Amino acid sequence: MQIKTQRDGETLAxxxxxxxDHHSAAPLRVELDALLGDRTIRCLALDLCGVTFMDSSGxxxxxxxxxxxxxxxxxxxxxxxxxxxxxxxxxxxVYALLGQQDAERGKGxx
Amino acid sequence: xxxxxxxxxxxxxxxxESFARMVAAAFASQLNPTxxxxxxxxxxxSEAVTNAIIHGYSGMRGMVGMDCAIEGRNxxxxxxxxxxxxxxxxxxxxxxxxxxxxxxxxxxxxxxxEAFMDSVTVESEVGRGTTVIxxxxxxxxxxxx
Numbered sequence: 001m002q003i004k005t006q007r008d009g010e011t012l013a014x015x016x017x018x019x020x021d022h023h024s025a026a027p028l029r030v031e032l033d034a035l036l037g038d039r040t041i042r043c044l045a046l047d048l049c050g051v052t053f054m055d056s057s058g059x060x061x062x063x064x065x066x067x068x069x070x071x072x073x074x075x076x077x078x079x080x081x082x083x084x085x086x087x088x089x090x091x092x093x094v095y096a097l098l099g100q101q102d103a104e105r106g107k108g109x110x
Numbered sequence: 111x112x113x114x115x116x117x118x119x120x121x122x123x124x125x126x127e128s129f130a131r132m133v134a135a136a137f138a139s140q141l142n143p144t145x146x147x148x149x150x151x152x153x154x155x156s157e158a159v160t161n162a163i164i165h166g167y168s169g170m171r172g173m174v175g176m177d178c179a180i181e182g183r184n185x186x187x188x189x190x191x192x193x194x195x196x197x198x199x200x201x202x203x204x205x206x207x208x209x210x211x212x213x214x215x216x217x218x219x220x221x222x223x224e225a226f227m228d229s230v231t232v233e234s235e236v237g238r239g240t241t242v243i244x245x246x247x248x249x250x251x252x253x254x255x
Contacts, residue, residue, distance in 0.1 A: 013254060018127060019165050021124075021127050021128065021156055022127055022156075022160040022163070022164065023124035023125060023128065024129050026124075029249045053128075053131075053149075053152065053153075053156075054232070055153050055156040055160065055219075055222065056157060056160075056215075056216045056217075056218040056219045056221075056222050057158055057216075059214075059216035059218055060214045060215050060216040061214070063214075063216055064214040073194075083146075084146070084153070088218075090221065091160070091218065091225060092206075092218050092220065092223065099191065109152060
């Protein structure tokens, strides 16, 4: 799993590329949390357009970051999920939890 | 008697999760599944193998067995570990339930398996291990499609 980031004001945009499973979730979590150590970040914008596979371990990463950002009064946004990835996110009610109407496709921030 | 079958076993480490789902999908490919059906199989296998590694062995060294079989249009995959076992299978299968909240698990593993496969059967004995049997019928696709 590769990550590419871009800071824009209080938003940290993160483009994820690769397969997001239990194996790749652990280093991704460490990397994201190191970036989110900067408490001036208020919005984490995850662009999943490069994620070719995701299972429930990926959900754990997203839900964990949501919890982290919520604790500081911030937010998480998701976009670019492919149909299979979107299906898993919807199963767990992630879009509703994040306050997003639905999956946002198309080009990301990064 | 199955039309075709294969058996593989691998060390229960996270590096082998992608190996397991790729092998299962490659074997199922002979039924000419759609991309979506293949993704369903890959995802369900990934969930079951991850469970074997995280919950079955939880850091212990152990082998995970995977059997795949084809009978007509039906694909069956069985994932087996000889780990700790699940004390309460119906509870473990409830969406959002996780026995390891500190590990940031979503608790959606079994729910994903059930959503993506036609049937999921879990046999488990504490101290002996867990076997997950998942079946999926692969729809026949016309030759001209």
